[in-house]
Amino acid sequence: MIVTESLSKRFPRVTALDRLSVDIGPGVTGLVGANGAGKSTLIKILLGLAPATEGSAHVLGLDVTKDGAAIRERVGYMPEHDCLPPDVSATEFVVHMARMSGLPPTAARERTADTLRHVGLYEERYRPMGGYSTGMKQRVKLAQALVHDPQLVFLDEPTNGLDPVGRDEMLGLIRRVHTDFGISVLVTSHLLGELERTCDHVVVIDGGKLLRSSSTDEFTQATASLAVEVTDTDRCPDGTAALRSALVAAGAVVSDAVGTESLASSGHVLYVEASSEETHDLVRDTVAGLGLGLIRMEQRRHRIAEVFRDADAESNAEANTGAGAAVATAAPSFSSSAVSSSAGVPGTPYAPHAPQEGGASDAD
């Protein structure tokens, strides 16, 4: 979908992109970086709107320097900032934008009605957009990016300014853009927890440099563990302890709530290293054998935030050896991201059972 090769963009004073080479396939891809990491610059170049200082980039197999117009016809773009005139209705606005993408008038109207329905705008769409809530505005912005049925959309900070519920809805919508509509997505964010839920692949950039590019599965599934919570019964007054010893006896690697003392409920949760499907069966059988009630058994994965702890460590190491001020700045910015995704602060020991944001993300 997107291929860049040692793409650089230098302004007189700053280097926005520094020899960035990524290869992004179909699916939902997250582009993570702190503010000023070069995310917006990259999108501009990929849309063929700003020339790169050096290097090359291809979108959908088209060269950004030569085929900008052809790329923009097949790609959708949702800007980060507000871009809606308040005195026109969503329908009129999106129809106009569809026509600006080259759709004939009738098709523009049909596609507008369809797209607004898909993003969840119904009767409101005939009202002037000045009276919309932030959530509705974000939906219109998404609709105008999808109305011409692009093969790829760039979403710049689509969850900006949304409350947690609106954020979850927007993330679900983004997921559907790929799964139901078959449109690939490049979504930028500085919130890690968000991307881990929606993305197949995550690209991390900072200071215009590529820090990491890998699939979400790759670094979240490597060491999966099962969180198990059971009831106490008369026969086993401390069900958790009973299960723990039974599991250890059966050869499973069990860790308990060390590291999450802060969590009130953590004392009742066991973490079982799930090397294969058989672990699920083992837990089930053991629980049944003890006659305990199984409250929950869910899969926990490594969280993306840990990548940042790695990056953190690396950058500290690099900074210590005096390599590159740009990378050194990564440390504070990423720590703040990690905090906001509530996945523990850097420096805490490995804690796969970090507090949950939405709860749904890790339950498979």
Place this chain on the structure above:
Amino acid sequence: MPTDSSPPVSAAPAPQAPFSATPGGALIHNIGYRHYDGPRLGRSYARRSLFSQSLRGAYGLGRSARTKVLPMLLFAVMCLPAAIMVAVAVFTKASSLPVSYTHYAIYLQAVIGLYLAAQAPQSVSRDLRFKTVPLYFSRPIERGDYVAAKFAAMASALFILTAAPLLVLYTGALLAKLDFLDQTKGLGQGLVSVALLSLLFAGIGLVISALTPRRGFGVAAVIAVLTIPYGAVSAVQGIAAIQGSEAAVGWLGLFSPITLIDGVQATFLGGTTSFPDHLAPSTAAGGVYLLVTLIAIAGFYALLMLRYRKAGL
């Protein structure tokens, strides 16, 4: 995929459960997401769409009722004097119209100025203020297309405003059985002069409005730029005429938009000027007038292109 002959909207079968029957025998279709594989008409179509949207917007069409009031009112004010003149001419069986075609717009320049001041900021300041411009440039059109569409739309809106009363005059003149050839020639000359005026005014209005995202500033600035030079030029012309330097009167007209058009129409389009004593510039001076007008139009266009040079995302 750009062009193919399949129907505009594909009716590809939905992936799951296309429909379910209700007891009444009616079908509820769950059509899911449908891909579009109809034609994509590309840049020139997008440019035309932007042109027609801007032109309609200049008269409040496709926008709220409130925005229609002013342009429609000014349009009526523009045509009303023409209708009255025609009525008078028909009833009094006059041998000519009370005002020449080329002169009509000059008489009603204040109305044209008001219209421009109201609509030029509407056309470009809004896009800047609500940051809609990036949405345009993330689509196939480029800044040249945007500027061309906006310029053409503003000039066309002004042309409609200024040409409509001329048509009223022409129709009335024919009803009053005035000489057909004379009137047709007059109309032609009038249309050329208002076309020049529309282009010049559109350039002025758009360049000023594109400098500010604030609509109010745009309105005030356009009015100022149209009226202050006119006032100054008229005053200085008056003084020059009293002092008897008639050549100076001719040259002074170069310095305000409306007198510029006045000079051109007086020299080349058979009209008389509204300068003191109806002094007309000499033919040579008239050539300069025409040249300055054309350069000004091209210059405003170039300025507008320059303005959007950095307008990316």
